[in-house]
Amino acid sequence: MCADVHGTGDATLAANPLSAQPIHPMRVGLLVTCLVDMMRPNIGFAALDLLESAGCSVVVPEGQTCCGQPGWNSGDRESAKALSEKLIAEFADCPWVVAPSGSCAGMVRTHYPELFRDDPLMREKARALAGRTWELTDFLANVAKVHAVPGRFSGTLTYHDTCSGLRELGVKAQPRRLLAMLPGAKLQEMTGCETCCGFGGTFAVKFSEISTLMADQKCENIAASGADAVVLGDLGCMLNIEGRLRKRGDATRVLHIAEVLAGDTGDTGEASGAGR
Amino acid sequence: MKAQSVRFKARSADAMANPVLQRNLGRFATGGLGKLRADAVAAYGSQAFEDLREAAKAIRDRSLASLDVWIAQFEQEAVRRGATVLFAETAEDARDLVLEICRRHDIRKAVKSKSMLSEEAGLNEALAEAGVQPVETDLGEYIIQLAGEAPSHIIAPAVHKSRDEVSDLFEQHHGTPRKTDIPQMTREAREALRAHFLSGDLGISGGNFLIAETGSGIIVTNEGNGRMVTTLPRVHVCITGIEKVIPTLEDLSTLLRILPRSATGQAISNYASFFTGVRGEADAEGPEHMYFVLVDGGRTNLVGTDLQDMLRCIRCGACMNHCPVYGAVGGHAYGWVYPGPMGAVLTPAYVGLEEALDLPQAATLCGACSVVCPVKIPLPDLMRTLREKQVERGLRPESERVGLRLWSWFAQHPKLYALATRIAVRVMRWHADKAGMIYWMPFASGWVGSGKAGEGRFLPAPAGKTFRELLAARRRGP
Numbered sequence: 141m142c143a144d145v146h147g148t149g150d151a152t153l154a155a156n157p158l159s160a161q162p163i164h165p166m167r168v169g170l171l172v173t174c175l176v177d178m179m180r181p182n183i184g185f186a187a188l189d190l191l192e193s194a195g196c197s198v199v200v201p202e203g204q205t206c207c208g209q210p211g212w213n214s215g216d217r218e219s220a221k222a223l224s225e226k227l228i229a230e231f232a233d234c235p236w237v238v239a240p241s242g243s244c245a246g247m248v249r250t251h252y253p254e255l256f257r258d259d260p261l262m263r264e265k266a267r268a269l270a271g272r273t274w275e276l277t278d279f280l281a282n283v284a285k286v287h288a289v290p291g292r293f294s295g296t297l298t299y300h301d302t303c304s305g306l307r308e309l310g311v312k313a314q315p316r317r318l319l320a321m322l323p324g325a326k327l328q329e330m331t332g333c334e335t336c337c338g339f340g341g342t343f344a345v346k347f348s349e350i351s352t353l354m355a356d357q358k359c360e361n362i363a364a365s366g367a368d369a370v371v372l373g374d375l376g377c378m379l380n381i382e383g384r385l386r387k388r389g390d391a392t393r394v395l396h397i398a399e400v401l402a403g404d405t406g407d408t409g410e411a412s413g414a415g416r
Numbered sequence: 417m418k419a420q421s422v423r424f425k426a427r428s429a430d431a432m433a434n435p436v437l438q439r440n441l442g443r444f445a446t447g448g449l450g451k452l453r454a455d456a457v458a459a460y461g462s463q464a465f466e467d468l469r470e471a472a473k474a475i476r477d478r479s480l481a482s483l484d485v486w487i488a489q490f491e492q493e494a495v496r497r498g499a500t501v502l503f504a505e506t507a508e509d510a511r512d513l514v515l516e517i518c519r520r521h522d523i524r525k526a527v528k529s530k531s532m533l534s535e536e537a538g539l540n541e542a543l544a545e546a547g548v549q550p551v552e553t554d555l556g557e558y559i560i561q562l563a564g565e566a567p568s569h570i571i572a573p574a575v576h577k578s579r580d581e582v583s584d585l586f587e588q589h590h591g592t593p594r595k596t597d598i599p600q601m602t603r604e605a606r607e608a609l610r611a612h613f614l615s616g617d618l619g620i621s622g623g624n625f626l627i628a629e630t631g632s633g634i635i636v637t638n639e640g641n642g643r644m645v646t647t648l649p650r651v652h653v654c655i656t657g658i659e660k661v662i663p664t665l666e667d668l669s670t671l672l673r674i675l676p677r678s679a680t681g682q683a684i685s686n687y688a689s690f691f692t693g694v695r696g697e698a699d700a701e702g703p704e705h706m707y708f709v710l711v712d713g714g715r716t717n718l719v720g721t722d723l724q725d726m727l728r729c730i731r732c733g734a735c736m737n738h739c740p741v742y743g744a745v746g747g748h749a750y751g752w753v754y755p756g757p758m759g760a761v762l763t764p765a766y767v768g769l770e771e772a773l774d775l776p777q778a779a780t781l782c783g784a785c786s787v788v789c790p791v792k793i794p795l796p797d798l799m800r801t802l803r804e805k806q807v808e809r810g811l812r813p814e815s816e817r818v819g820l821r822l823w824s825w826f827a828q829h830p831k832l833y834a835l836a837t838r839i840a841v842r843v844m845r846w847h848a849d850k851a852g853m854i855y856w857m858p859f860a861s862g863w864v865g866s867g868k869a870g871e872g873r874f875l876p877a878p879a880g881k882t883f884r885e886l887l888a889a890r891r892r893g894p
């Protein structure tokens with residue numbers, strides 16, 4: 141259940157200068173996502189910092205693993221169901237659930253209710269959770285309504301709209317509004333910022349060549365934008381884009397929107413995560 | 417047409433290795449129909465266009481909900497106006513019906529306007545074998561008929577061809593000096609086709625819609641060839657799918673607003689040609705004999721199933737115009753009549769799940785198709801449904817099934833999962849080079865591809881500890 145393993149007390153709130161919500165702290169369950177947990181924990185800490193500086197009291201339900209998206213997209217409804225039931229229970233007590241990922245938030249918001257076509261009780265629970273679940277930038281911009289962010293960045297950024305966030309959740313203006321609050325950062329849009337990068341989960345492995353070709357087009361557009369870093373909100377797509385950029389010998393940085401907004405763009409790795 | 421969809425991987429590899437095709441596809445992606453559609457939507461007003469999509473969807477849903485009723489009414493009205501309505505259970509049956517019509521009316525030459533169903537039925541080959549010369553008169557179809565190819569796009573069949581390739585084809589087949597000026601080339605094609613229009617004794621058309629209240633068919637074209645095909649020859653056959661019936665002309669007016677905008681970004685197509693019955697006594701033109709061949713071809717199997725939404729399709733092509741996979745491999749890779757996202761659903765549905773295993777998988781589920789589809793078909797959801805059916809029928813590789821089950825089992829056991837991921841991130845870290853990149857992945861070799869520069873990508877290595885480990889350390893204090 142939603143045990144408060146990492147909460148901030150009410151006291152910190154009154155003095156919080158960054159949020160327009162000074163009265164009661166919003167209790168937010170952080171849906172870390174399995175990829176962030178394993179591949180880039182830094183993003184999890186950045187999300188945590190952002191939520192706290194927005195005045196939220198953040199809990200990180202301990203047993204959380206995977207939202208079930210791999211099974212769902214591979215036609216394995218049963219495993220998706222099992223994992224969604226687990227997640228629904230884990231976040232049952234959280235008034236808000238926030239994920240630093242458009243595709244995981246999209247999974248909960250748009251697909252969880254579909255999973256329980258024939259089970260009205262679970263469907264209701266899934267719907268309820270779906271209604272409380274937010275993608276990070278969507279939450280910061282539209283729920284917490286922040287007016288400032290802790291980070292700073294000197295240089296040019298370009299933003300890649302990841303597919304599920306954009307098309308399932310309507311995440312488009314939110315990250316841009318937040319980036320505009322960053323001192324020193326200039327946003328330079330690339331051509332085709334809404335075009336898929338070719339990740340698609342197992343697609344990248346099953347259809348390697350097509351996926352590479354799509355990633356190449358993305359890399360070319362990133363390069364043409366002249367930006368110092370490409371920023372996006374889904375780690376899967378980051379791994380795809382960064383992996384392909386490096387293979388092409390392109391050193392453009394690939395940053396998660398949470399890292400940029402939190403001002404935590406140092407080398408990924410344990411140093412940046414544990415050294416706080 | 418025999419489906420080649422089982423060879424999707426090989427065919428897409430060929431397409432990606434073909435520089436001319438890649439150049440043509442690239443031009444299509446950047447300057448193509450997607451941009452024209454976006455401009456048309458902006459001009460119409462994006463909210464108004466959303467309302468229009470909703471209305472179009474409702475019309476198609478209403479049509480499909482009582483399909484049998486509308487078909488019966490269509491038949492009654494069409495027959496009342498002197499047309500003959502024939503039903504074909506399969507595309508092959510439709511082909512045989514057309515051949516029978518050719519025999520009955522002693523047909524020598526058939527002029528055709530675009531019909532995807534005639535592709536499903538492999539009609540051209542069958543006509544030629546029966547001694548009837550088929551002549552495609554849509555410019556794109558004409559080009560690929562000269563080239564001996566199949567269409568690679570449902571509304572721009574020759575989109576994979578460059579101007580140079582067309583110049584060569586015209587020079588070779590028309591026996592005229594090679595031209596590269598597009599207006600001159602279209603003029604030449606028009607002159608070549610004119611003789612065929614006048615000498616054709618059968619006109620074969622598709623049908624964008626069939627209107628139940630009047631028994632009419634309608635085709636939407638830009639070149640005017642459709643009107644010639646449906647009025648000049650003494651016999652006209654309209655061959656189309658049974659799902660194309662809509663109740664009223666009023667419904668049509670809504671669909672005619674959204675179809676051209678979605679397809680080519682036009683507010684209205686150059687021609688909307690109606691055909692209602694045979695030539696009357698007072699009519700100056702029109703066929704003496706008019707047939708509708710309405711084909712099932714697997715369509716009724718979808719009614720009432722979780723794939724029924726697909727039957728709303730009005731064949732605009734917007735889904736493929738916006739599909740990044742289509743943009744990478746082109747239409748021929750899909751191996752049957754319908755390419756792109758709609759083909760990824762229709763091919764397994766009509767030809768068989770086993771015949772097109774890769775098609776529903778060859779998608780990132782990015783959703784670009786469903787947000788432009790004028791009748792709001794949830795194409796990614798339907799592909800997911802097909803993936804589920806593949807799993808249920810045991811059509812996925814064992815390794816994939818085991819992998820998913822294993823992942824799901826671990827993920828349901830948080831303690832073991834925590835341990836396994838702790839180990840995994842360390843192993844991955846060890847395999848990374850100084851820059852933090854992994855080059856070698858035994859269980860997901862597709863990620864890194866072969867060693868070649870053009871293939872695959874590196875894997876940015878993990879930090880070496882999981883978030884949950886680091887969080888626990890942070891809670892314990894420095």
Ligand code: SF4
Nearest residue numbers: 729730732733735789
């Ligand atoms: S599926 Fe939708 S977008 Fe694709 S051709 Fe059919 S109507 Fe057009």
